Amino acid sequence: MWTQSYSQYETGPNFYSITNIFHHFCNSKNLRAIKVFHAHLIRTGLLFISPNFQFKLISTTCTTTSLPNGNNLKTLINFFKFLKPKNSLLLNSILSHFSQNGFHFLALKTFSFMHFSAIDIDSYTLCSSITASSAIKNVNFGQMVHTLVHKSGWISSVYVGSALIDMYAKSLCIKNAAVLFDEIPVKNTVCVNALLSGYSEAKMWMEGLALVRNMPCLNLSWDNFTFSAALRACVGLSAFELGKQVHGRVIRKLHDLESDVFLQSLLIEMYGKCGSVEKARHVFDMVGFRCGERKKDVVLWTSMLGVCGRNGKFEEVINLFNNMVMDGIKPDGVALLTVLSACSHTGHVNLGMKYFESMASNYSLEPSPEHYSCVIDLLCRAGELDRAWKLINELSYKDNDNFTVTLWGALLSACHNFDNVELGIVAAQRALDLDPQNDGVYVLLSNMYARNGMWNEIEMLREQIKEKGLKKDIGHSLVDICR
Numbered sequence: 001m002w003t004q005s006y007s008q009y010e011t012g013p014n015f016y017s018i019t020n021i022f023h024h025f026c027n028s029k030n031l032r033a034i035k036v037f038h039a040h041l042i043r044t045g046l047l048f049i050s051p052n053f054q055f056k057l058i059s060t061t062c063t064t065t066s067l068p069n070g071n072n073l074k075t076l077i078n079f080f081k082f083l084k085p086k087n088s089l090l091l092n093s094i095l096s097h098f099s100q101n102g103f104h105f106l107a108l109k110t111f112s113f114m115h116f117s118a119i120d121i122d123s124y125t126l127c128s129s130i131t132a133s134s135a136i137k138n139v140n141f142g143q144m145v146h147t148l149v150h151k152s153g154w155i156s157s158v159y160v161g162s163a164l165i166d167m168y169a170k171s172l173c174i175k176n177a178a179v180l181f182d183e184i185p186v187k188n189t190v191c192v193n194a195l196l197s198g199y200s201e202a203k204m205w206m207e208g209l210a211l212v213r214n215m216p217c218l219n220l221s222w223d224n225f226t227f228s229a230a231l232r233a234c235v236g237l238s239a240f241e242l243g244k245q246v247h248g249r250v251i252r253k254l255h256d257l258e259s260d261v262f263l264q265s266l267l268i269e270m271y272g273k274c275g276s277v278e279k280a281r282h283v284f285d286m287v288g289f290r291c292g293e294r295k296k297d298v299v300l301w302t303s304m305l306g307v308c309g310r311n312g313k314f315e316e317v318i319n320l321f322n323n324m325v326m327d328g329i330k331p332d333g334v335a336l337l338t339v340l341s342a343c344s345h346t347g348h349v350n351l352g353m354k355y356f357e358s359m360a361s362n363y364s365l366e367p368s369p370e371h372y373s374c375v376i377d378l379l380c381r382a383g384e385l386d387r388a389w390k391l392i393n394e395l396s397y398k399d400n401d402n403f404t405v406t407l408w409g410a411l412l413s414a415c416h417n418f419d420n421v422e423l424g425i426v427a428a429q430r431a432l433d434l435d436p437q438n439d440g441v442y443v444l445l446s447n448m449y450a451r452n453g454m455w456n457e458i459e460m461l462r463e464q465i466k467e468k469g470l471k472k473d474i475g476h477s478l479v480d481i482c483r
Helices: 001-007 015-028 031-044 051-060 070-081 089-102 104-116 123-135 139-152 159-168 174-183 190-200 204-217 224-237 242-253 262-274 279-285 298-310 314-326 333-346 348-362 370-379 383-396 401-417 421-434 441-450 457-466
Strands: none
Touching: 031 159, 089 104, 089 123, 104 123, 104 139, 123 139, 123 159, 123 224, 139 159, 139 204, 159 174, 159 190, 159 224, 174 190, 190 224, 190 457, 204 224, 204 279, 224 242, 224 262, 262 279, 262 298, 279 298, 298 314, 314 333, 333 348, 348 370, 370 383, 383 401, 383 421, 401 421, 421 441, 441 457
16 A cells, blocks of 8 residues: 555646645554555654654654553654654643543653653643542542652642642542642642532531632632532532522522523432422522523433432422423433332332333333332332243343342332242242342241241241351441440
């Protein structure tokens, strides 16, 4: 291919034609052809005509495979050696390219090359390398970059500081992130949000709220992410009064609340977690009024369904779900799981089965193990043990043994409640065939025997348990007594 492309030009290719051939090889992702072409560019000196040639060669070489191998890295190092001039602008472009496109290991290799080649390192270099370290959870490399930041004086850069805090927070090194936040001389809202993200991931709600409260003292303003972090803390603490205060601040400070679905869903979730379904419904009903648009996002519908479900408003869940479908919103798996659970608690067997069957036929959704659990629970609660039996049998062919054991156990528990000993014994046997060491199944079977006065069977079951060396875990509770 190289010979054919080259031979089209009788007097040899000029700069324009070289550019065309070059882009042709790069787009083909043919690493061997690129290496041959690279050698030709070096011999003729054409490689150094345009810095874009060098950048394109390196980036194309390293993206020819999803997981770079040793040969690619060797080629990459050779390309670096021939870079002229070795300026930080070109290498920063390459480093940023790797970091943003998922080639994080190569980004770190590029940074190491720059450092050991004594190439000037600036805030762009540091931010890209810190981002790559964060993406692959390489805290050790990030700490080495942190040390270099201190030595080079770039700790005064708010961008570098934010990147370091974000790296520590995502790695759940919250103490390091907090210490660094106190150390950096220049802070902005991005720095605060990076630390707040770490506090949220670590469920350090009180520390997060303390940081939010301290922002006015630092002359920093709140943005949408800050409000979201504050609301997540209120959800974690079930802090109703504080949540109302944050809601009031959101209304006063933000003018684009209607466009922030995530923030709206957090408000709904916060009120729901605190048990105020009415407040959550008020937020839900007000969505879109200012901009004159009634149609709500599927995320908001799902959030409201979850609030009603967690607070025992099962009939309201069913009504909401029907309104959601009538409004032209396609439900997701979470919404269907919530409505199936509501049908289970209210005894709407046929309606629940209708929703379950509609997952594949109407919404092209594959039922998850959680959906099957809800349906089995629905059938067992209603005493429809034969239908539950048939459904579990169908699921058994899908080779999900660990999950199927749980369903057989649920059927066994229902057989105990409805005195269906014959089916209960079969369910227990099927569960033990899949998991012979499951002590919970033996306990359920023993309870069913005891309820029906089958003492000989209990004695035989105890012998089996003794032979297998099984013991039920003893539960205990600790009570803190105030002195």
